[in-house]
Amino acid sequence: MSTPIPRRRRLAALALAFGFAAAALSPAAEPSPSPAQADNPIVQTIYTADPAPLVHNGRVYLYTGHDEDGSTWFTMKEWRVWSSDDMVNWTDHGSPLNIDTFAWARQDAWAGQAVERGGKFYWYVPVVNDATGRMAIGVAVADSPTGPFRDAIGHPLVENGEIDPTVFIDTDGQAYLYWGNPNLWYVKLNADMTSYSGGVNQIPLTTQGFGTRPGGTSRPTLYEEGPWVYKRNSLYYMVFAAQCCSEFIAYSTAPGPTGPWTYRGTVMPTQGSSFTNHPGVIDFKGSSYFFYHNGALPGGGGFTRSVAVERFAYNADGTIPLINMTSTGAPQVGTLNPFVRQEAETIAWANGVETERASEGGMNVGWIENGDWIKVKGAAFSTGARSFTARVASATSGGRIELRLDGPNGALVGTCTVPGTGGWQTWTSVSCAVSGASGTHDLYLKFTGGSGYLFNANWWQFTA
Template identity: 60%
Template sequence: MKSKIAIIFAFMLITLFSIAVCLADNPIVQTVYTADPAPMVYNGVCYLYTGHDADVTVNNFYTMNDWRCFSSTDMVNWTDLGSPLSYTAFSWAKGDCWAGQCVYRNGKFYYYVPMTQKTGGMAIGVAVATSPAGPFTDALGKPLIAHNGSDDIDPTVFIDDDGQAYLYWGHSNLYYVKLNQDMITYSGSVVQVSSKPSNYVEGPFFYKRNGLYYLVFATIPNPSEDLAYSTSTSPTGPWTYRGIIMAHGSCYTNQAGICDYNGNSYLFYHNNNLPGGGSFTRSVCLEKFTYNADGSIPTINMTPSGPPQIGSLNPYVQTEAETICWSSGLKTEVCSEGGRDVSNIENGDYLKVKGVNFGSGATSLDARVASATSGGNIEIHLDSLTGTLVGTCVVQGSGGWQTWVTKSCTISGATGIHDVYFKFIGGSGYLLNFNWWKFNSGTSSSGGTYARFRNAATGLYIDGMGSTANGSNACQWGNSNSNNQQWTIINSGSYGMIQNRATGLYLDGMGNTANGSVCGQLSYSGSNAQQWAEETSGSYVRFKNRQTGLYLDGMGSTGNGSNLCQWSNSASTNQQWQIQQIQ
């Protein structure tokens, strides 16, 4: 990632990319500068881990103090999950959060990251978490790799079919170790690859496809980095150079991350194409590609448009405002209600959500907002900033930037599939903060901030029971009107996640496929186990788990504290739930 060759092309061509940028979907994140992409597919969600280039560069060099995480289920609308890790989590590190990679194994997530040591020189640490979005903690209390100073950067990790995990890394030279099953130690010695791939410089990304091992990396046949790759029939080489897959842009560095998702192949990379971008303020982009019949990777061009959308987005479940395809002028911040919110909103700023499927039509919009000033308006346009205006949400001051209120407005003319533009209008200075939004059609979802779910067969309500422990059972209870019985449905693509108001835990199918298995509650993971399809059944709804296909089922239980269970499709009233909006 950090070549020592002098950087001579920083901050060029900025103005060329500021014209008509709102028509593009690349780079995929606009609220913050991102670099060094490393995708990870877990439970049907594509997670993207990136470096974070600070807005203000110190000493005319890379200023990187944490890593960032984003997620998507359609590869165009990306949700900002915040910072899962910073160098401050490592007592031995003093900064320089450069390119890392995360992998899942045995119920945990392992994040391999390079930093500068307090004693000098680069080293690679490993952090661990139980959620892909973190928070991650130092697994060792010391570096995993502290082998050769400036060479100890850009770790890439891969677990082979036989269970053996490999960690590659290196600048100019290439090294690897065989990780142990615990993923935080290794066996044997550090191996320097004597026959490293031709033209290798830095930024390796290691993976396997159809029995062939791939090593994608940065190379410098020109004044700035191209992306190239080599292949091998063995995880430790020898490596055969296969050529350039992406030519350099105006940014000095580049780094690749490749994954398969939903039957397609994708290349993540970075450039400096955001307004204000440069070789020290980079941004991650994305392209879809198809392997050649012989397994070779074709030449892939940088484009402003990015990949096509997978499916469409359901607007009738609560969606985080920081789920964005494109934006202008906005930032995100930690939200007092959990997760993040969109902030720094000024007159004329906007965000776009792509491919929103309104079906037969939306009738209203709920927006969760806060303002320490006099507020402003949120205009909702279809397909462009000047497209059809289908509604305007008026936001007054709420008394604070984290004093949240729900505002509603009428929507007219929103049918079918459209890109949605939320355009912010008001006076000078910051107008408001934006936490989440949800359209209503009059037939689905909770229709307000919180709702209760009453079983059609028994009259009991789904109840979190005040349980805060991961894996605790979700239960049923008679009418109490407590926060334990209040839930909100949060959008996750075309599915919804159901979060308890009292505890913040989410209903989770727990991967159980047996009829009668208990539905649990866990902290946020974004996995398919926490995603539920909402199916209308007359005046009731049914909730089907994305991972297992089972439905929430009251099991005919009438006793307070009885478990909330799951069952295959029975069409009985045990699987039907009445949504009662909380005013």
């Protein structure tokens, strides 16, 4: 942290409260009692919502919204990015896009999606147009999946008062942008990804295409919002938030990108202590993954949501199976190499800490107090580690980093002492000997010391 300000939010004692999700999940999806196995939600340092995963160069980049602490509405001012190469250890890249990026926007950093084309990354997001007071779709562009993003055109790409854009590039190169609540719309994007041709087109919401909503409301179909469109083999899928409220996730399929759509059923039932949900579907390293959000973290609910993920397999006929929320999450793909520099904000589970921008670039972990810890899953120590180095800063008297295996109170293999450095962004490197770390283990960096905030951590690395 830059200054010793009070913690914005304290997710206290999660190590002792991993039963938090029991009330939030369905009986069939109750969490494991073992802390080491609870990896959903995948971000614990802030509240996140509306997941939009993107696979690029062997990593999954996860674009999310950010629910403000203590929200009683969809109070959202920025979007965030995380990435992972193993589906369990997620690196926090901060916020490369916010409302102020769009000079014409007023509020509501709601659900969007990013896509790569021609070496650039285009992020489509809904915001309120300050001039009209209506929701509009903006587009931001960056040279990197983690930004920084800038307004690509200086005005809305399209505006009709509706929300939740999803973007899809077909195998023939034609790109489509879909969005809508209460209706469903699409445009054909031009190759520049910042303009479109052929006008704004409305997709007919028929009960054959999108199911029948019970209760005889003014909306005859189940379609509510949050569409996610993709192609698998020769079939087009539209996964969407259904009914309201509470929402569940349903899907339809079509032989082409604009229909005709046929309703296929439920993907994820209503679960998870949030009356909204939002899908994101990808294939990564040979498996399929379904992203969603719930209210499973302490203080969570319909306006303080958290993104989670499940691995799934399509049925033989291409249909999507029923997917339940769990606190276990997706299994790890491969292992983490502790002998290369790892960012401190690469986290499988965090207890008590938060993140912020670091003066040396990237993010750092801060607001560290006695007893807080970070779990990194599946660190492959092979035949053993000799020493550990961490980049740290402290405006107080520092503290200690205990290196523990397989639990916050697991085997102690090393302890590094962190001194006061004279400032929260005054960085130094500390090292300590390591003994007894071999094989593959979940690594816990447990922070100990006196009262108050102890130090910040930027990165760490073991030597073999």
